[in-house]
Amino acid sequence: MNRKKKKKMRNFLFLIILMILVGLIIKLKDNGLINNKENSAHASTENRNKKNTSSEKLLTGKTIVIDAGHGGKDIGASGQRGAIEKDLTLSMAKNIQNELNNRTGATVILTRDDDVKISLADRVKISEESNADLFLSIHFDAFFTNEVEGITSYYNKKSDEPLAALIHDYIFKNGLDARDRGVSLGDYYVLRENTRPSILLELGYISNSTDEARMTSDEFQTNTTTSIVDGIIDYLK
Template sequence: MAASGRPLEGKTIVIDPGHGGKDPGSIGQLGTIERDMTLQMSKEIEQELMERTGATVLLTREQDEAVDLQQRVDVATEAGADLFLSIHFDAFTTNDVEGMTTYHKNSKDQPIAQAVHDRLMEKDFDTRDRGVRVGDFYVLRENTVPALLLELGYISNEKDETRMRSLQFHKEASEAIVNGVIDYFHEH
């Protein structure tokens, strides 16, 4: 059992900031660009993991650059990662849709998806709980390691967008995600 200060010692976690470079992802009403938000959020999660868990953390991109989907998956495969976390912010054609969703690809990844999602919902971000769902995203489908895709709010919804621009949210969401990962690996 790892010492309490290093609960994920020996684990490798890949964080994948969605979009980047010529692919901006979604753009919010307040001008928030998804590719920037995902990078900022991913760096916050990386810091939280490194400070609290002793895990090895890799990012699929460290800056605003285009990385194709297969390259993102390859990072996890080559590192023999224990977990791949893809960070996104959703968008919808109407601006009234809000909430957070945690996607996984198959039933064996459901428990870790649930562990992370439960911790996010515990934070009471005043947003809709859109649940844990199976998602047919490339980075989930093609991954050989356990993989989650987190949609941490709707950039197309003003309330969600305002929240995701706050540093407090980045800090709290990172904390929740790391708590969920620790919960899962502690039990398995």
């Protein structure tokens, strides 16, 4: 009999506690505390989604042409350590294309995606026919003596000088240990005959052993690719 009384008492206390909890929940909802938390969480999720959507649409509608210098029988310059310019330019062009594809919604076109020779006129034609918002030609310099070193960015039209300066600055923002040869006017066919915004980068002297070792390193390829893409986004955003 005592056990039944104790059991009834426990059940009664449980109901009392349950009623108190329900009352507290109703009061919190009336005060808007629970709803505010739910709304805050919902808003946070919406903000993250908006941020992701915005990031995915970065540079959507823009067209970028990446020109890997030389190719095929035209090997460009070759280094003391065996580096060949046409291979380095293609590797860098593909790296830039991949980085742009990963980070933006831009249409990225390569003038060549294999070891083939493309005429200078055809390179410009690709830029013109695609109505490129930016044409970027990748090269590695050379000199008849091996003392000359450093990175130079070229433009042909005065209107493209700010673009060359911007990309050049980004290349050296990551603490690149290379000689800064600055931004210069260049009489290159792919710039001179191109009506689209266009620049040409000489990313080091392949004839210099120090520059050659740097330009063939994974660190240089990765960091310089990121820097160039940062500059492109800054210019086109």
